[in-house]
Amino acid sequence: MLTPDQARDRAADIVARARAAGADAADAVFAADSSLDVSVRLGALEDVGRSESEELGLRVFVGQRSASVSTSDLSSDAVAALVERAVAMAREAPEDRWAGLAPADRLMHGAPPLLDLDDRGEAEPAELKALALEAEEAARAVAGVSNSEGAGASASRSVWALATSHGFAGAYAATAYGLSASVLAGDVASGMERDYWHHAARHRSHLESAAEIGRRAGERAVARLNPGRIASGPMPVVFDPRVGASLLGHLTGAIAGQAITRRTSFLLDALGTQVFAAGVSVHDDPHRPHGLRSRPFDGEGLPVSPVALVEAGMLETWLLDSGSARQLGLEPTGHAARGVGGGPGVSPSNLYMAAGAVPVETLIGDIVRGVYVTELIGQGVNPVTGDYSRGAAGFLIDNGAIAGPVAEFTVAGNLKDMFLQLTPASDLEFRYGTNVPTLRIDGMTVAGG
Known part of the structure; x- marks a missing residue:
């Protein structure tokens, strides 16, 4: 795989x-990726996959007209034809x-922040197989x-580079490691339930242990047996x-520039309120060391920094x-974000809701009757009105304590009201790209099966 410097030079x-071919302005993205995936089932190897890719994307401007093209054919003739076509x-x-x-006056210059996203390690199929087998064995032992x-x-391992015609060129590399297990509990006669657990990290040494991932997957599946x-x-x-983080996805979708300019957001007039x-x-923190969504610059070459949304x-x-x-x-x-094809959109980086002041036990301690949601199903969210209705599964909260599992119910409300009624617990952990503590929302409508 190319080094970041080589990738940057390709984009530049x-x-x-493009400028030589008549474009008034241009920017280009170069992305390279190599990955190895191993899956096992019932103690046996099920699949091994390896992929490698290199792609180039070009956006050109002629006056106020623009076009975007991309290719995975990086031969000189193909790139020349791509430029002419664009x-x-x-x-x-x-x-x-x-x-x-x-x-141009906002572009990032100077040394990028040190984010330590690349551990420069290499994994062999045998190593990944051993991890997967250990995780499944731990889950099946529950x-x-x-x-x-x-x-x-x-x-x-991936390398991403961006260059523009008005003075920016940068690139960075990142590694990623993942481990997951998914198991079933129960039997056909009395009913079966499924659950999973997973973890991802930039550095292999930061990956949660296979035994822990398997144990959590098994315990979560067993806890769901015989739902009422x-x-x-x-x-x-x-x-x-694990599911509460989706609420921040609805927030960022509603405050994305395109949603505001198109007037398709339930928070259209909410800035400053x-x-x-x-x-x-x-908060959004692109500078977190080892962060799953950390980045030294955005998709247009602008500097990034931690910000409170x-x-x-x-x-x-x-x-x-x-x-x-x-x-x-x-x-x-x-917050500009780019793929290889098309122009930039927007995306947060390491997004999180700050921890609240109370532990989970206190958060639920005064709930006489409620539900603790561990799974959300479906996509019943209207981004224009904020109306929210999703299938769910989880556990009954009875007189301040988590009780037996419940399933086949719907939780509904409006995101404006839900946000205002939301209370975070103190148990924030940074496990994913988007992280929240346990969240309580009063006054929602629950429709049972």
Whole structure:
């Protein structure tokens, strides 16, 4: 695989070619990836997969017209043809008054932050197989586990580079390791339940142990056996951190620049107003060492820095690339995100809700009747109105304590109201790209089966 410097030079070269072919401005992305995945089931190897890819994406501007092209054929002739085609396409494209590169005076210069995303390690299939087997064995050893959907281990390394025609060129490499297990508990006669556990890390040494991942998967599956039903009505709903993180996805979708410019957000006029309870803060931290979504610069070459999206319940900022920022008369926020094809959108990096002040036991201690949600099903969320309705499974909360499992119910509300009624517990852990503590939301509607 190319080094970051070589990847940066590849991206810069195609930008120079585009300018020579008649583009007024251009930017290019080069992405390379190699990965190895191993899966096992019932103690036997099930699959081994290895993939390697290199892709190049080019965006060109002719006046206020633009076009984007991409290719995995990196031969000199193919790249030359790609450049010519992109410039010809841009000349025929409709004008977009908001299109263009990021402001030149905002580009990142100097040394990037040290994020330590690449441990420079290499994994062999035998190593990953051993990890997967250990995880599955630990899961199947949990009393009550009756079958396995398998376990998997993976390792990858990627290089990502961006160059622009107005002065930016940068690249970085990152490794990633993953381990998961999924098992079934119970039997056909009395009913079977499935659950899983997983972990991912930039450094192999930071990956959670296979025994722990397997044990958690097995215990979660067994805990779901023989679920009951819950009577319908309004009640507090408590979200396990694994599923509660999805609520921040709805937040970032609603404050993305494109949603605001298109007027398709339930938080359309909410900037500078209270959208959560006063004790809630939401942060985005692209500089976290080893972070799963850390990055030294954004998808347009702008510097990135930690920022509070919500502070003490108040919405502090939109997420803006340069195009949506121009349309709104604002400045880009360093949240532009690029794939190889197309122009930039926006995305947070390491997103998290700050821990609250109370432990989980206290958070649920005064709930006479409620539900603790460990699984969400379906996509019943309207991003324009904020209406929220999703299938769920989890556990009954009875007189302040977690009771037996319940399934086949729906939790519903409106995200505006849900955010204002949300209380975070003190148990925040940084396990995923988006992290939240246990969350309590009062006044939701639960519809039982």
